[in-house]
Amino acid sequence: MEVRVNLYTNEDYQKLAELRFNGDVYPGFARVYLIPDELEKLKATGLEYEILVPDLEAHSKMIRETKEQWHWYDDIIALMDSCATTFPDICKKVMFGQSVEGRQLTACVISDNVDIEENEPEIMFDGGIHGDELCCSENTVRMIRHLCVNYGIDQEITELVNTREIWLYPMVNPDGRVHVVRYNANGVDLNRDWGYMWDGWGGSWGAYSQPETKALRQCMYNHQFVVHTTYHAGTEYISCPWSYRPDHCPDYNHIMQLAGVYSSTSGYANLEYGQGCTGMYPINGSSKDTNYGMMGSISWSMEISYDKQPPTSQIYYYWSINIPAMIAMMEYSGYGVEGVVTDAETGDPVQAIVWVNDYFPTYTDKEVGDYHKYVLPGTYTITITANGYESQTVTDIVVPSMGSAVTDFQLQPTAEPTHYGYKFSASQIPDNNYADEGNTPGCLGAPDNINYSIGKNGWCIIDMQYPILDGPYNDFTVFEGDDSPEGFTCYVSQSIDGPFVSVGTGIGTTEFNISVSGLPDAQFIKIYDDGDGSANVADAGFDLDAISAEFIQGPNLVVDNYYIDDSIGGNGDGKLDPGENADLYIVLRNNGTETAENIIADIYTNDQYITINGQLTDFADLEPGQIDSAYVNIFASLLTPAGHQTDFDLDVSCNNGAFSNTFLLSIIIGTPPILVDEHFDTFPPDGWYTEGANNGNNWQSSNSNNAGGVAPEAEFYWSPSTLGQQRLVTN
Ligand SMILES: [Zn+2]
Known part of the structure; x- marks a missing residue:
């Protein structure tokens, strides 16, 4: 059922947060999705609530059957196909993969010379990450059509299509859209499944655990979006990073200013904006935190209607009041700093990290070498770092009002090869650690005693940009950047999604050999804290400064x-x-x-x-x-x-x-014989025990033949349902 909970005091927020229900918390109220057991828990808190939708399944069915005027999955795909076919010069449909139930994960990219990667700012609008928030897909699919049919007619749109690369992704969660439910077909809230400061919310199985999340992540990885808008419904609010922690992110000022531009150019009377964590409520695993934390994009949740499924008579209204703001974002994505980074000797584009002042870094495009970052008018310093190249810094870059400062860089190759951490791909600090500043970019690039403290029992994954090759000696060094050495385990993988294989443990700065893992090379390195020390203090956990590959000269x-x-x-x-x-x-x-x-x-x-x-x-x-x-x-x-x-x-x-x-x-x-044949006549069986995290140990057993065998047999279940982890463990 869908339940509205009224929240008047910080205590109310706290009480609700402790229950870890699925749903969204807005200023003054929350909208949560509960099963009957959970409603009992809510009642016990004494919080004021109202059941909005008693039977979600019946409600979804009613929406599916009665509201024909929405664009449905087939309509949206057909409209995208028809735009790509009718306007092939400016509109291309890009396939990312398939949803859990096999539906298309597909976006349209709109630009002149649409088949060629050009030196242009890229911008993304996505919708439908929550499948029951219907206006979101409407905004995005209607904008595809709007840009296509007005190209060559409307001067502003023509100019934007010629000078920007505009991505529109109407259905991040097509299965949820078809069933009119929040979750994907695995029952996971996709806006809790993202890897940056992931913490197991919303039924997520792990960082980037769902195919829908992986699809959009790869798109973000390959395209540095200046602005990435994710449409939601349930309130009217622009929710900006951070969502996982209360303090302001380093890019706070220009993010807030640009949110103000969206608000004032839109047709809303007063579209409020603010930081997700404090303006709404803390959540972990959101797409906005990941796209900002990992890529340095301005990334936000755009909540566009109080009703998740407004009356169909209002579809056009919501779309029309968002058009001018969407156009403004396309325009503003070209403001700030931009340029091209190339190899000084060959002129080839360089994959580089772009550090503007002390903001979170962004990246150059690997095909063209261009970078674009939105900042306010003012004077800036840019430092470019890249594997295999000497760093370069330019100061006194003056960004004009309503325009951009172009600064190109020609990098000199280093005399000796260098290979350092390139991208901060994923992390978890269990239950967060607000006492530490969470400076994740601190572990990228060369050792410099600027660290990211990974948290007690925390972990992070660093993308090395390209594989570190296994050689006859140690292959890479993990640097800790302060004087008090702490313990960790190091894992390696060829893929961001694993499997990660241990290459050993270390205390303080330690060298590792990839051959221990059995892999010939590894591009992703995972550092896992050993759990010593306090959780909620500054610098908790291992202090990761840098990862540096060793090089073998000669054949290897x-x-x-x-x-x-x-x-x-x-x-x-x-x-x-x-x-x-x-x-x-x-x-x-x-x-x-x-x-x-x-x-x-x-x-x-x-x-x-x-x-x-x-x-x-x-x-x-x-x-x-x-x-x-x-x-x-x-x-x-x-x-x-x-x-x-x-x-x-x-x-x-x-x-x-x-x-x-x-x-x-x-x-x-040959085939190994079965070595363990455990009959669970008692539960837990001799030599085993059960344990539970977060919500306590909920294992129970019953002697029946419910599993389809011959009674008595043990059946294991946890009740009441829990969002925590439950384990059956051997001694
Ligand atoms: Zn939503």
């Missing part, structure tokens, strides 16, 4: 992959079985800076069950980044126990001994 061979091929002379199941002959394939990659020539590789084992027949075939010479495979025939004795692990030593050398290394390879023979 690593094992990229190895596998069994038993398709010839074996049973073809991809495994070596007892009594079977198969080929063991080994793939080598050159992770070094010079060509690997005359590669010599030998493989040995002292395993009594294994016979190696002959020598490995030859590897070709490998230029940096190249791979090649070779194989050797092996035989497993019929007596090999199923599940037996065989270890091989692989000696590799090249360039007449200039490089040599030994790798350990392990394969499993």
Whole structure:
């Protein structure tokens, strides 16, 4: 059911916050979505409430069946397709992927030369992250049509389409839209699923856990939006970063000023604006905090109507009062500072971090090298840092009123290669730590004793921009920037979404070797605090200053992959079985800076069950980044126990001994037998215990055959429902 809760005092807000209900908190009231058990909890607080919609399912059905004048999923897709087909020079439909239920995650980009990435500010409007807030998709899809049909007719629109790259993404959550529900098809509130200061709200499984979140995140990653507006409904308010903490973000002044521009150019009588955390209420895992915290974009939630589904007679009204403000944002996205960053020797664009004053940094476009950031008229200092280049600073940049200051940079390559943290991709500080300033950009770039303190039991993920390659020695160093060394575990992955594999623990500044993980390289590094010390103090947790890759000069061979091929002379199941002959394939990659020539590789084992027949075939010479495979025939004795692990030593050398290394390879023979067969006759079973986080331990058991077997069998459930974590753990 949907329930309105009236909030008069800070105590009221606090009482409600402790319940961690799903929903939104606005100035003076909240709108929450409850199951019957939760209504009982709400009653117990004594807060004043009113049930707005007793049966949400019936309500959604009614909306779906009666309000034909809304654009529905099929209408919106059809309108986007038709604009892209009718106006191919300025409108392109871009597919990000599929929703949980297989619907299109798709946006339109509108610009002249729409197929070419140009030196233009980019701006995003998205809608429908909450599927039941219907006006939001209307605003965005109608703007696609509005820009297309007025291009070449309306001078202002023509000018904007020619000089901006305008993104419109009408349905971030198409499944929610179709079912007229807030959540995606996995029941997750997508505006709590974002990775920057994620904290498990709204049923989120983890940072960026849902396909809808990943899709928009990748778009943000590849396109630095100057302004990113996310439309919502439920009140009328512009909610700006931060939403996760009460103090002002470093970009507060120009964000507030631009929110004022949206408000005053719109047709609302008085569209209020302010910081999400204090103007509405603290939430973790919002898209606005992530796009601001990770990319330095001006990013906000635009709450455009008190009704989530206003009468259809008002659709046009809400759209029309937002048009002038949307046009103003397109215009203003070209104000502030801008320029192009290139390599001084080649003229190629450089992927760089752009630091304007002490604001959160933004990024250059990787194809063109251009950057754009909205700031107020005034005098600014810009520093550009980039992996492989000397930093450059320009001072006294004067930004005019209603215009931009253009400053181009030509960066000199460094004498020795450099490779530091590039982007702050995700983080969690359990229950937040407002006592620390949360300076996440502090851990990017070279070591400088400016830190981000990751919080007690906190973690963060750093994107290194491109992979750190595994070499024969330690591959990267994690720097702690203060005098009191603290403990942490370090994980690596090739993808932002993992899986992350541990490469060990450290105390203070520590070096790590990627080969411990079994991966040939790693682009994403996750630092996890060891939980020592206090939570709510400044500098809580490990103080991450920088991550720096080490470089191997010369050739550097690593094992990229190895596998069994038993398709010839074996049973073809991809495994070596007892009594079977198969080929063991080994793939080598050159992770070094010079060509690997005359590669010599030998493989040995002292395993009594294994016979190696002959020598490995030859590897070709490998230029940096190249791979090649070779194989050797092996035989497993019929007596090999199923599940037996065989270890091989692989000696590799090249360039007449200039490089040599030994790798350990392990394969499993046959299918391992089942080693654990636990019958849960009692609960918890002997040697196990249960535990719960946040809402206490809610495990219960019953002896029945509800699971479909023969009674008695144990059935496990938690009741009442909980947003916390529940675990069944062995001693
Ligand atoms: Zn919303």
